[in-house]
Amino acid sequence: MPGSSVKLEPRLQAVAQEIKAPTHADIGSDHALLPRYLLLCGRVQRVIVVEKHKGPWENSRRALEGLAAEVRLGDGLGALSPGEADSLSLCGMGARRMVRILSAHPARLPPRLVLQPNDSALPLRQWALQAGYALVNEQMVEGFWRHSILTLKRGACTAYSGLPLELALRFGPLLLKSKHPLLSAELLARRQQLARLPQVEPVRLELEHIEQALALLQGF
Structure with a gap:
C-alpha cells in the first residue's frame, strides 16, 4: 500500500480515514506524520501545514520535503486564505484551545473539519452547533487514553x-x-x-x- 512506510498511531489513523480532499490543511502538525501519510496514500493532492513555532515548523518541513506540501509559520487559520483549503484537521490539543483557533478566523474555515481533542469534546460540540457545522461522524479510539474524533461538515445538524x-x-x-x-x-x-x-x-x-x-x- 502506498504510504505504508508511515506508521500512524490509532487516533491519527482514525483521523486520516475521515480525510479525502484536493487540498487539506493541518494546524499544529509537529512532525507532520498525518500530512505525509495523507499525501503518500493519495487521500489528498496537496497539504498546507501551519506551525506556530520554529522548531515544529522545521520538523514538518523536513518530513514533507519533496512532497506536494507547503509548511507555513503562522498562528492557526491566520496563515490560510478564505477558500484555500477543502478540509482541515486539528489533533492532539485541548478542546478549548481548538475552539479559540477555529473561532479566530471564521471566514477562513473550510467546509469539512476533523478534530481530535486531548480532553472532553464538549466545547467543540457546542462550538460546532453555534458555528453552523453538522456532526457527521464521531469516533472513540484507544490510545494513551480514549480519544474522541469528531468529523464536522458545514450545514444543518440532525445528530x-x-x-x-x-x-x-x-x-x-x-x-x-x-x-x-x-x-x-x-x-x-x-x-x-x-x-x-x-x-x-x-x-x-x-x-x-x-x-x-x-x-x-x-x-x-
Whole structure:
C-alpha cells in the first residue's frame, strides 16, 4: 500500500480515514506524520501545514520535503486564505484551545473539519452547533487514553435529534446512538473514579449525568 512506510498511531489513523480532499490543511502538525501519510496514500493532492513555532515548523518541513506540501509559520487559520483549503484537521490539543483557533478566523474555515481533542469534546460540540457545522461522524479510539474524533461538515445538524441535548453535547450524540463500546467503558470507569471521591455537588452532578447516559445506552 502506498504510504505504508508511515506508521500512524490509532487516533491519527482514525483521523486520516475521515480525510479525502484536493487540498487539506493541518494546524499544529509537529512532525507532520498525518500530512505525509495523507499525501503518500493519495487521500489528498496537496497539504498546507501551519506551525506556530520554529522548531515544529522545521520538523514538518523536513518530513514533507519533496512532497506536494507547503509548511507555513503562522498562528492557526491566520496563515490560510478564505477558500484555500477543502478540509482541515486539528489533533492532539485541548478542546478549548481548538475552539479559540477555529473561532479566530471564521471566514477562513473550510467546509469539512476533523478534530481530535486531548480532553472532553464538549466545547467543540457546542462550538460546532453555534458555528453552523453538522456532526457527521464521531469516533472513540484507544490510545494513551480514549480519544474522541469528531468529523464536522458545514450545514444543518440532525445528530442531536431524539436525545437530551445536555447529555448529547457532553458524551457525543453519535457515540450514544451507536452504543459505542468504548463510551460505555469510559463511563463505567469514570463512575468508579467518582464514587471514591467526597460527594460534593460537582461530583454528584457528574455522577448523575453518567447514570443518565448509561441508562440511554441501555435503552437504545
